[in-house]
Amino acid sequence: MNKPYNILLYYCYSPIADPEAYREEHHLLCLELNMLGRIIVSNEGLNGTVSGLKADCEKYMQTMKSDPRFAKIDFKVDASEAHAFTKLHVRTKAEIVHSGLLHVDPNVRTGVHLSPKEFKDMKDREDVVVLDVRSDYEHSVGRFKNAVTLDIENFREFPEKVGELKEKYKDKKVLTYCTGGIKCEKASAFLLEQGFENVYQLHGGIIKYGMEAGGEDFEGKCYVFDNRVAVEVNRVNPTVVSECHVCGTKSDRMVNCANPVCNLHVPICEKCGWELDGACSAECKEHPEKRPYDGTGYYQKETNGYNPLKGFNRRKSSGVQQ
Incomplete structure (x- = not known):
């Protein structure tokens, strides 16, 4: 049976001159299309997970791709029986994923993007190390077979681990991966900055790997940031870790x-x-x-007092973010 809703996962590193103005524009677009979810707007780009009816999601993706700034967005699309969120939040922040690496621009330099098939073909070679750049609560429920995982509570701790990684794996080809690809953009760029020479990233992350490569050798489930909490990825050799x-x-x-x-x-x-x-x-x-x-x-978080139009009449000069 066809599921009536879609869940969209995406990001795009592309300069936004006035993030607050675009935040309001994007918020209104989501309201018009009955989209729910979480979207971060920054001067470095966009990061979002949203849900909506299939037709509304199609219009949303078409509208986004028609904007030259976001034409390169790679949407990961999953079917759903219902909305994956109960609210809409579109916020401005300093980064679209909190890393503390404000000086790193993935558009200038980042790891080589590997398709799911290319990643699958490379991951088991002797000169390769597969690196999970996600937080401990994420990889605790699922990770690639033989992957190196990090004891970090959040991604902003990643830079602190690079010295330790360099000691062990500086002569290896490093294949990074995360949920949808966004963390790898800065993680792989930072690894290159710190002296690693052969750095790659799984384009589209675990989600795309599951869709296009059957999820082979991904052990357990993939943690996601919506009402589903964790999703099946591996249709080839699934296991529980x-x-x-x-x-x-x-x-x-x-x-x-x-x-x-x-x-x-x-x-x-x-x-x-x-x-x-x-x-x-x-x-x-x-x-x-x-x-x-x-x-x-x-x-479910309390929705009492939730108002999707909250904050639209802020004074521009106040600098207050909702």
Whole structure:
């Protein structure tokens, strides 16, 4: 059965002269097309994950590509039964993905882009190391077989790990990958800046690899930043690599602890989920603010007071961002 909605994942490094003005223009476009999701606008470009009805998504992509600044956007499109978001947020920030590498421009220099097939053909060679540039909670639930992973809580910690990587892998061809490709743009550029000579990146990331190469040798699920939390990628040789936080059995069922003060985001098997009523521990189960558990471990953020037009009448000179 055809699913009526699409989920779009995309980014584009392309200069935007007035990010705040474009933020408002883009916000209005999303409202017109009934799109929901999260979009970051910066003077270096755009980064977004949005959902909408198929026809609305088609109009959205056509409108974006008709703008010369964003003609090169590579949309990753996935079918869905419903919206993957409940709100629309279009925000301006200093970077479209927070790295702290403000001086790095992927349009000037970045790693060689590999198609999913090229990545698949190279990844197991002896002179190659496959590097996951994502955060620990992302690669804990899924990563490429034999990939090097980093103990980082967020991407802005990546530069701190490069010295250690250089000691071990400076003579290797480094193949970087992430969810949709955006982190690799700056990660691979920074590796080149720091003296690595042969740096590549998986174009379109794990998502595109799953779509075009069947996801072969990607073990576990891919963490995503929408209501789905984690998605299947591998249709060739799937496996589960993550373990239940409570009992240690194999599980890729990502859950937010029902205690909102804790809110730990970890794999918890269905059995332990019900036994702890959605909590990650006995202590959290007894917490007075614990949320009701419905078996999913996903808790929708409150939408009370949500206004998609909030902030449109700001004074330009105030510098306030919504």
